[in-house]
Amino acid sequence: MTIGENKVGRGSECKVRFIDTMQRISRLHLMIINHDNKKLELTDLSSYGTHYRHKSY
Numbered sequence: 001m002t003i004g005e006n007k008v009g010r011g012s013e014c015k016v017r018f019i020d021t022m023q024r025i026s027r028l029h030l031m032i033i034n035h036d037n038k039k040l041e042l043t044d045l046s047s048y049g050t051h052y053r054h055k056s057y
Contacts, residue, residue, distance in 0.1 A: 006032045009045075024048070 007014040011027035018025045026046040033041040 001032065001034055003034050003036060006034060008032060 002015065006016060007028055008016040008018075008031070009027050009029035010018055010020055010023070010025050014028065016032075018029075026048070029044075029046045031043040031045055033043075035041065
């Protein structure tokens with residue numbers, strides 16, 4: 001992951017890409033902003049929300 005904005009999802013514009021044949025991951029699912037490797041800022045961009053360890057965020 002690079003410093004600055006890192007798009008996560010299925011889309012070709014994403015730095016972190018997932019292949020998801022069931023389309024549970026959005027084309028643009030999440031934005032992670034890396035602030036000089038000291039702090040990460042996460043923004044959910046998914047239509048269905050983001051889940052981690054069975055909890056919704």
